[in-house]
Amino acid sequence: MKKYFIFLINQQIAMYYKNKPSVLYKTLDEIYHGDESDLSFAIRKFKSISGKLNTSGINEYIYNSYKNFSHYSKENEIHIIKKDEAVDKLEVKNIYISLETTGDFEFVDVLNEYNERFFIVNFDDGKYCWLKDYLNLKGGN
Numbered sequence: 001m002k003k004y005f006i007f008l009i010n011q012q013i014a015m016y017y018k019n020k021p022s023v024l025y026k027t028l029d030e031i032y033h034g035d036e037s038d039l040s041f042a043i044r045k046f047k048s049i050s051g052k053l054n055t056s057g058i059n060e061y062i063y064n065s066y067k068n069f070s071h072y073s074k075e076n077e078i079h080i081i082k083k084d085e086a087v088d089k090l091e092v093k094n095i096y097i098s099l100e101t102t103g104d105f106e107f108v109d110v111l112n113e114y115n116e117r118f119f120i121v122n123f124d125d126g127k128y129c130w131l132k133d134y135l136n137l138k139g140g141n
Contacts, residue, residue: 001101004100005096005098050096088106116131119131
């Protein structure tokens, strides 16, 4: 399974980087792989790009969107969709959403309905895009 981080980008930053996702990715990657000695700078930089998530609101929205589907379950605070061999696990954290997937990206449409300013990143593979453009993840940037 591949792990993705989904960030809710502040409105002004999202407007500025709308057509420059590579610059936004580079900034997030620098924060993610940053030196711990410069942690306070990284935190300030991150807060200027993204902020705290409404975890209860997002969890409720996801639950209400999928609760009647047989392939959906929720264990503790982890949303799970299992279809055939495909598995997606999503957990809403305070400042990002964690998505582990075999590649189906089942939660993407619902998250994009919730807010169009989500930006998805796989730091291990260097893949990224605005969530609404998630199909790029399967074929590259």
